[in-house]
Amino acid sequence: MTDRIFVDSNLWVYLFTQDGDVKSKVVKEYITKSSEGSCLVISYQVVNEVCHVLKKKNYTEPEIRDIADDMMGLCEVCGYSGDIIYHASELREKYSFSFWDSHIAASALRSQCSVLASEDMQDGLKIDSMVIRTC
Numbered sequence: 001m002t003d004r005i006f007v008d009s010n011l012w013v014y015l016f017t018q019d020g021d022v023k024s025k026v027v028k029e030y031i032t033k034s035s036e037g038s039c040l041v042i043s044y045q046v047v048n049e050v051c052h053v054l055k056k057k058n059y060t061e062p063e064i065r066d067i068a069d070d071m072m073g074l075c076e077v078c079g080y081s082g083d084i085i086y087h088a089s090e091l092r093e094k095y096s097f098s099f100w101d102s103h104i105a106a107s108a109l110r111s112q113c114s115v116l117a118s119e120d121m122q123d124g125l126k127i128d129s130m131v132i133r134t135c
Contacts, residue, residue: 002037002038002039003034003037003038003039003114003115004038004039004041004076004111004112004113004114004115005034005038005039005040005041005113005114005115005116005117006040006041006042006043006078006104006107006108006111006113006115006116006117007031007034007040007041007042007046007075007117008046008104008116008117008118008119008120008121009045009046009049009050009053009104010118010119010120011027011030011031011117011118011119011135012027012042012046012050012071013049013050013053013054014026014027014119015027015028015031016050016054016067017053017054017057023119023135026135027135030117030135034115034117035074039075039076040074040075040076041075041076041077041078041108041111041113042071042072042075042076042077042078043077043078043079043080043103043104043107043111044077044078044079044080045080045100045103045104045107046071046104047068047071047072047077049100050067050068050071051064051067051068054067076111078107078108078110078111080107081110083110084103084106084107084110085103085106087106087109087110088102088103088105088106089102091105091106091127095122095125095127097121101118101120101121104116104118105121105127105130105132108130109127109128109130113130114129114130114131115130115131115132115133116130116131116132116133117133117134117135118132118133118134118135119134119135120134121134
């Protein structure tokens, strides 16, 4: 079975903005390695968060659209549903996640991902059959 890896927005931001050259290299290697033999998954929330940050960093709208297209072309995109909203609430209650992190985790679980790749969540935390990995 192919691993399904949900990639959080902060990793994409490092990749595209190259803020902190070391982090962007680590993220690029991680995403490249992960995509070999794995399915990368994102949600529309991830795409929106990345586009928002890029706009604040003065990317042009055509650049932002190209990046969004690249992300959605490379990854499977998880939709949004009431189930995710309710599951996110349960995750906030159980794990004290932030509001937006709980939606990322719920989306990753809904997409049956075995790994949630992030930078700012608890490395090694296992939620059901998924584990959080920080880069």
